[in-house]
Amino acid sequence: MGYRTIVGLEIHVELSTKTKAFCSCSNEFGGEPNTRVCPVCLGLPGGLPVLNENIVKYAAMAGMALNCEIQKKSKFDRKNYFYPDLTKGFQVTQDDMPICQEGYLEIEGDNGPKKIGIFQIQMEEDTGKSLHSEEQDTLMDYNRCGVPLIEIVSKPDLSSGNEARLFLEKLKSTLRFIGVSDCKMEEGSLRCDVNVNIEDEETGKRTAVTEVKNLNSFRGVEKAIDFEVKRHIELLKNNEEEIRTTRRWDDAKNETVLMRVKYTVADYRFAPEGDLPPVVLTDEYIGNIENELPxxxxxxxxxxxxxxxxxxxxxxxxxxxxxxxxxxxxxxxxxxxxxxxxxxxxxxxxxxxxxxxxxxxxxxxxxxxxxxxxxxxxxxxxxxxxxxxxxxxxxxxxxxxxxIEEKGLVQISDTSAIEEIVDKVLGDNPQSIEDFKAGKDRALGFLVGQVMKASRGKANPQVVNKLLQEKLNS
Known part of the structure; x- marks a missing residue:
């Protein structure tokens, strides 16, 4: 009985623009909490977003590097949900009209070269960050609110943890090469969620998709997928049913841990972002970006x-x-x-x-x-x-x-100077000469070492070898 692993990735990449997505606040990692904020990124009444053009440019560059079709017209949407790190109560993102679609990245897969499809790349904004204290308090830092992101959604073409790691490594290298992101996972510039399930190739039965979050390394992605594959195979073998779940990777336990069960489909009530006009790109604009691509x-x-x-x-x-x-x-x-x-x-x-x-x-x-x-x-x-x-x-x-001059490291290549050292070493080591004549090859290596030691490493090794062999064979 065979099983097919089905893996798709959702990768969030922070873009290396100087300012945030829709305001002029500095886009830098760190800083004192809540010091890089303004009415726009905090979602205060009256704050209106203005699109940072470099987000469009960087998203298009990423799309071109990943062989995507760049859409001449795309739009922003509001994704509604309520969480402390989302001050507006909605995230500005792209839903049904993203800037890039239908791309791929080729990797050396488990069975040879393999194209991994890219479903879409969308522009969006990041949320704030929750900080948990030892006293069980939760503090909010909104410096990250409004930081520009692209979300890269792969097709479920990956077949193992190894392929997922290779894909992410190549993706990271590509994005860093074109300069759109530093991709520092430790700073949250690149974050990855994994969707994985298994199909029984004999019966066609599939397990429900598991989403794994909070993966902070490519090795963690690989290990989480491998763990889930084994867990899903056991579910099929035991004829157990499991509805869609969200899990996280626990490095200490080396396993995934249940976070929540998805009893219902999330209703984000997507709606067009009324404060931002559609993004319309001309052939000339797209061509200029393509010419700039390294x-x-x-x-x-x-x-x-x-x-x-x-x-x-x-x-x-x-x-x-x-x-x-x-x-x-x-x-x-x-x-x-x-x-x-x-x-x-x-x-x-x-x-x-x-x-x-x-x-x-x-x-x-x-x-x-x-x-x-x-x-x-x-x-x-x-x-x-x-x-x-x-x-x-x-x-x-x-x-x-x-x-070289200060240390006196210039190599001695003068044959007569080296010959003097060789003669002295041979005179001091008669037993090594007998060993060489008896067919013990190590004797030559020993004598070479002695000459190099006597010359303080300066003698030309080729000349040393030649002279020793001539003298030992004569």
Missing amino acids: ELPEAKKNRFVKEYNIPEYDAEVLTSTKELSHFYEEVADHFDDFAMISNWVMTEVLRRVENIEESFELPFEASDLAELLKTIKKGSINNNAGKKVLREMFETGKKPLDI
Whole structure:
């Protein structure tokens, strides 16, 4: 007996505009509670909304990046419900005429490449935030009221927690690349709700859809879906019925927990937002936005493979953020061993950068790394010395050639100078010579190590190997 997993996502993304959706209040994370508010975002009598044009632009950019059809005419609606974080008693959103429809994002699914459909992208405003104290009091911070959002509604095309995570990772990378959002989950800039149910492929019977909220990481999304899949399969196996529920993910228990049961369909009484006119876009306006759209991650990855002749995995890592890809290309402008750049950036550079998604500000220029790599390739210093230089560059921001001179790291490539050291090492280690002649390969490695130690790591390893082998075989 087989089961089919059906997963759809509702993703809320805060847009990185300078001001809020319908007023001039600052759109910044944090701040003292209730200091970034005005009559409009607080919903006070007489406050009238004025649409921030950049919301339209950013929503259209997101739609284009996700292969959506940009609607020339869309409208805003009022979604009515009552909750302390919603001061007006309704949310300004888009219902039946959203700005973007019918798109997709392609991922490497569980069984190969797979297009995940995008049902629609709608513009809307965020709500306030409830703060719960240890004394069981609930305080309201309305700084977030009116922050511009897009809600991206996927089609139920995802088949596992793994596919959902891959979709979200690619979506985040894409939105960050085009600069419409910072997508910081820890600050609430990207929030995701999951809808999941199971179908018995033999009988066609399906479980009721479960909505999982309060997911604060992509790994949490994956784990919540996997947990729900197992739970729904057990429901089918035991022939149990469960009406539609809303659950939350509990990290401590590693399971979903029931929040509420949906006995009735929510009646939001959608109605056109009378204070905002319809959004009408011309072909010229849409064309101008399309021309401004930067190169997207997938296209950039494919170009890196072709232009720099590096493996697809390397290209995928190097194009994971706009800042990292830009840094790689800057180094490549100054140095043409693209594979060597890739190797050093992915290993020595990235392991010293805590979070490439938040910041890729380095204490040195891309041209400085290129200069260091040129020096290594010329044989002026060896790899180990190069790593020491890079560490110093991270710590002090000094130029690589200055560090090499200060530390005396220039590699000895003069054969006669190295030969003197080799002769002394051979004279001090007669047993290793006998071991080598007896076929023990490790003896050569030991002798190389001794020469490098005697030269304080400055001897050219290739010259050392050549001289030792010549002398041992003679």
